[in-house]
Amino acid sequence: MARPRVKVPKSASKDEVITIKTLISHKMESGQRKDKKTGEKIPRKIINKFTAKFNGTQVFAVDIEPAVSANPFLQFTVKVPESGEFEFTWLDDDGKTYSAKKKITVN
Amino acid sequence: MSKRIKVLGFGLTALAMCGLSYSAVVAEPNNNQLMIDGKKITTNVKAPKGSPFEKLYSGWRFRSAETQKLQSDDFENPGFPLVDLGTELWQKVDGSAGKSCASCHNDASKSMKGVRATMPKMHKEIGKVQSLQQHVNYCRTERMGAKAWKWESNQMLGMAAYVGLQSRGMPVNVKIDGPAKAAHDKGKKLYYTRVGQLDMSCAGCHEENFGKMIRADHLSQGQINGFPTYRFKWQKMGSVHRRFKGCMKNIRAKPYKVGSDEFVALELYVASRGKGLSVESPAVRN
Amino acid sequence: MKLTKREFFAFGGGAAAFVALGGMPVGASAATDEVKKLISDFAGGKMPASGKVSLNTPEIAENGNTVPVSVEVESPMTKDNYVASVMLLATGNPFAGVATFHFSHMSGEATATTRIRLAKTQDVIAVAKMSDGTVFMDKKQVKVTIGGCGG
Numbered sequence: 257m258a259r260p261r262v263k264v265p266k267s268a269s270k271d272e273v274i275t276i277k278t279l280i281s282h283k284m285e286s287g288q289r290k291d292k293k294t295g296e297k298i299p300r301k302i303i304n305k306f307t308a309k310f311n312g313t314q315v316f317a318v319d320i321e322p323a324v325s326a327n328p329f330l331q332f333t334v335k336v337p338e339s340g341e342f343e344f345t346w347l348d349d350d351g352k353t354y355s356a357k358k359k360i361t362v363n
Numbered sequence: 364m365s366k367r368i369k370v371l372g373f374g375l376t377a378l379a380m381c382g383l384s385y386s387a388v389v390a391e392p393n394n395n396q397l398m399i400d401g402k403k404i405t406t407n408v409k410a411p412k413g414s415p416f417e418k419l420y421s422g423w424r425f426r427s428a429e430t431q432k433l434q435s436d437d438f439e440n441p442g443f444p445l446v447d448l449g450t451e452l453w454q455k456v457d458g459s460a461g462k463s464c465a466s467c468h469n470d471a472s473k474s475m476k477g478v479r480a481t482m483p484k485m486h487k488e489i490g491k492v493q494s495l496q497q498h499v500n501y502c503r504t505e506r507m508g509a510k511a512w513k514w515e516s517n518q519m520l521g522m523a524a525y526v527g528l529q530s531r532g533m534p535v536n537v538k539i540d541g542p543a544k545a546a547h548d549k550g551k552k553l554y555y556t557r558v559g560q561l562d563m564s565c566a567g568c569h570e571e572n573f574g575k576m577i578r579a580d581h582l583s584q585g586q587i588n589g590f591p592t593y594r595f596k597w598q599k600m601g602s603v604h605r606r607f608k609g610c611m612k613n614i615r616a617k618p619y620k621v622g623s624d625e626f627v628a629l630e631l632y633v634a635s636r637g638k639g640l641s642v643e644s645p646a647v648r649n
Numbered sequence: 650m651k652l653t654k655r656e657f658f659a660f661g662g663g664a665a666a667f668v669a670l671g672g673m674p675v676g677a678s679a680a681t682d683e684v685k686k687l688i689s690d691f692a693g694g695k696m697p698a699s700g701k702v703s704l705n706t707p708e709i710a711e712n713g714n715t716v717p718v719s720v721e722v723e724s725p726m727t728k729d730n731y732v733a734s735v736m737l738l739a740t741g742n743p744f745a746g747v748a749t750f751h752f753s754h755m756s757g758e759a760t761a762t763t764r765i766r767l768a769k770t771q772d773v774i775a776v777a778k779m780s781d782g783t784v785f786m787d788k789k790q791v792k793v794t795i796g797g798c799g800g
Contacts (some may be wrong), residue, residue, distance in 0.1 A: 259444040273757030275667030277436075281444035283598070286766070288743055315755040318763075321746040323739055325439040325764040326598035332750070337727075344681045429707045429717050441715075579794030595712035649711035 258282045259302070262344055264358040268336050272362075276308065279329045280346050280354060286322035303328055305347040311340040338362050374375050376462075390425035391574055392583075397643075399435055402532055408639040420646055421640050422583040425574075434647040442524060442593035442600045443643035445517060449525025452518055458509025464522075467506065471529055479642050481531035482630045485542045492546035494627050495523050496602065514621040520600045521593045527644025535588050535642060537634045550632025553625060560615025565633075582647075586637040587630065589646025592642075600645060603630055680711075684738055684745045688776055691736045691749075697776050697786035702735070704775040704787040713767045713793040719796045720750070722759035722785070728766045732759035739769025767793050 263277040265341060280303060287300025308316040316332050334342075339362045346354040379381075397404040406421035423431060433439050453471055454463045466476040479495065486493040489501060499522055500511040512519040539547040552567045568577065569585030578583070590603040604621035607629060611618035619625040688697065700724045710716040723733045731754045737747040750761045759777070767773070770792045777785045 259447055261447065263438040263439065272597060279438065279441060281441075281446065300601045310755065313755070314751075314762075315753050316753040318753075318761075319749040319767035321744065321748060323742050323744065323747040323766045325595075325766055327444065329439065329441065329764050331719075333756055333758045333760055335733070335755055339756075427707065427709065427711050430711050432717070433715075595715040598714055 258346065258348065258352075258354045260344065260346060260354050260356045262302045262342075262351050262356045262358055264342055264360055266359075267361040267363060270330060270362050271335055273335045274360070275331060275333055276342070277329070277331045278306070278308075278344055278356075281327050282346075282348075284322065284324060284328065285325045288322065301349045303346045304346075304349055306330060308332070308334070309343045310334060310336070310347075311338070323350055336360060336362055366426060388438075392420045393428075394427065395424070395431055397421075397423055397431070399517060399531070401438065404532055404643060405534065405639070405641040408534075411638050414636065415566075416584065416636075417584065419637055419640050420573075420584055421588055421637075421645065421646075422586050423582040423589065423646065425581045426649060430647060430649050434643070440593065440645065440647055441506060442591070442647065445591075445600050446524045446528055446645060448517060449521035449523070452522055453525060458503065458507035460506065460508040462507045464502070467502075471526065472587070475529040477524045477530050477533055479527040479644055480533045480536050481538065481548070483627050483634070484538055491624070492543050492631055494604070494622070494630055495526060497622065497627070501524075507554075515602060515605055520591050520602065523602065524600060524645040527591065530642040531644060534639050534640050535634055535637045537631060537638070539631065539635045543631065546607040546628045546631050547635060549625075550628035550630070553629045553630055559611065559614035561614040561616075563614040565610070565629075576588055579596035584636075585633060587633050588637050588638060588640045589648070591644060592646040592648050594647075595649050603633075666793065684774070687736070687738060687745055688700050688774070691734075691776055691778065692784040694715075695782070695784045697784040699786060701785040702775050702777045702787040704789045706773055706789045706791045709792045710767060711794060713729075713769070713795070715764050716767050716791060716793075717758065717762065717764050718773065719762035720775045720787075721775075724759050724760060724779065726754055726756055727753045729780065731756070733778045733780050735761065735775055735777045737757070737763075737765070738774040738776070739765065739767055739771060741773060742766070742768050747773075750789060754775060767791055769793050769795065 258280050260278065260280040265274050268274050281291045282303050284303065285298055285301040290296065291298055302320065302322050304320050306318040306320060307314055315334050318330060320328065339360065342358045342360065343354045397406050406423045408419050410416040423434065424544050437443055447623055456463045482495040483492050486498060486501060496514055496519055503509040504511050557564045567584060568582055573582050573584045587603045591600050593600045602621065604626045608618040705719045705723045707716065712783050718737065720735050722735060724730065724732045732752045734749055735750045736749045738745045739747050747765050748763060752759050772788050774786060774788050
């Protein structure tokens with residue numbers, strides 16, 4: 257089960273550039289490993305896409321390959337023009353999506 | 364940093380097993396300081412009386428700056444999703460008695476404060492020294508009427524990390540006298556006994572040669588104040604017993620089982636060698 | 650067999666068997682052609698220039714499973730002049746692709762950090778594409794330590 261964690265400041269001044277950190281627990285099975293017992297390749301299962309939206313507009317996204325470490329960590333910045341809500345989404349190879357929301361107040 | 368080349372007389376077995384090369388580099392533990400959320404974590408302390416060391420160093424001091432950084436912020440520490448799981452499980456009712464951990468122990472930040480620093484310790488009902496995991500499972504099976512968690516399950520790791528976190532920054536202070544003496548002595552014996560095809564003991568690396576490079580790896584004192592620990596090698600969190608198993612496999616010995624009396628005794632003895640270092644659970648290592 | 654004068658031991662090649670990179674098998678690596686093609690596709694056939702992009706990697710990674718990497722691109726990050734995306738490549742992995750960051754003018758700064766898997770010592774490449782289509786590149790070697798013990 258994937259568990260997302262995000263760190264967004266609770267408040268910021270107008271047009272301040274804030275730093276966001278996200279981490280989601282995920283094995284990031286690369287598709288390169290072999291099962292020690294059967295000798296067969298373990299199928300790939302990774303988080304392949306991350307998006308960050310602010311008030312509905314995409315502000316940052318990442319296409320992710322198996323070479324990103326287990327429990328993918330991402331840090332990036334956003335310039336916040338107004339109060340609102342961030343929505344973060346992680347897309348799994350199996351089609352599941354995981355999401356987290358955080359509000360920010362702009363003074 | 365001083366770099367010296369030293370030569371070793373090492374057994375033929377080891378030579379055959381490893382393709383030994385006769386060189387080693389000394390790299391002292393680094394002098395960085397660990398702060399987490401503005402709170403100082405003691406990673407270096409004067410050794411207590413009777414210690415084979417002059418100074419104790421947390422394994423954190425032997426890691427690179429990049430690895431160290433990941434432990435200095437709980438949002439960068441990849442062990443924290445399991446702490447979140449532990450936080451949820453603390454409140455979750457499970458088993459026939461309809462209880463959660465919180466039903467009896469209330470607020471973990473108060474009731475569990477200091478607990479990790481004294482583990483492993485005597486369990487009165489069981490009648491022997493037990494690791495934190497065994498204290499948890501006793502509550503689950505005997506008080507909650509719930510199933511025991513497996514040693515390396517996410518639930519158990521999460522709970523151990525969550526309980527451990529309540530003592531973060533507090534000095535390790537295990538009891539080794541009275542009813543704990545037998546386990547301590549057994550652990551000490553295990554620590555100094557050479558085992559496996561490579562005929563090595565814990566002390567051979569972690570007491571006599573800490574600070575040196577074992578090929579590409581920087582040998583630590585083998586302190587366990589950070590467990591459960593997130594390791595890059597495992598790509599997840601793991602228990603100290605899992606770590607013991609890894610060491611034993613490396614020296615081509617047959618590892619004891621997680622939760623065995625041997626590993627509990629060894630855990631107690633090794634913990635006692637780190638008295639005064641801060642609890643770091645959940646630490647981050649390579 | 651006694652280890653009386655045991656100052657230290659350093660394991661040789663055999664010790665590599667102690668270590669297994671969880672993510673990637675060591676040995677196979679992305680062909681140079683694959684790297685060239687990925688860059689060419691990303692850059693729309695342009696040759697990336699040097700400058701503007703800074704790739705920040707450790708000189709030595711303690712474990713190839715988790716190597717912190719950050720990238721920073723000089724840009725005013727306005728509506729008409731911003732960094733559109735940055736592609737990260739690991740030239741010595743079985744597949745060179747690592748991640749592609751998509752920025753916007755709302756990013757404020759063109760900077761991102763992640764953690765990556767490196768199967769062995771190799772060059773990591775960052776290619777940045779600006780909103781006007783110009784392309785810049787930076788390259789850093791990361792030494793990946795294989796060996797030691799580490800149970």
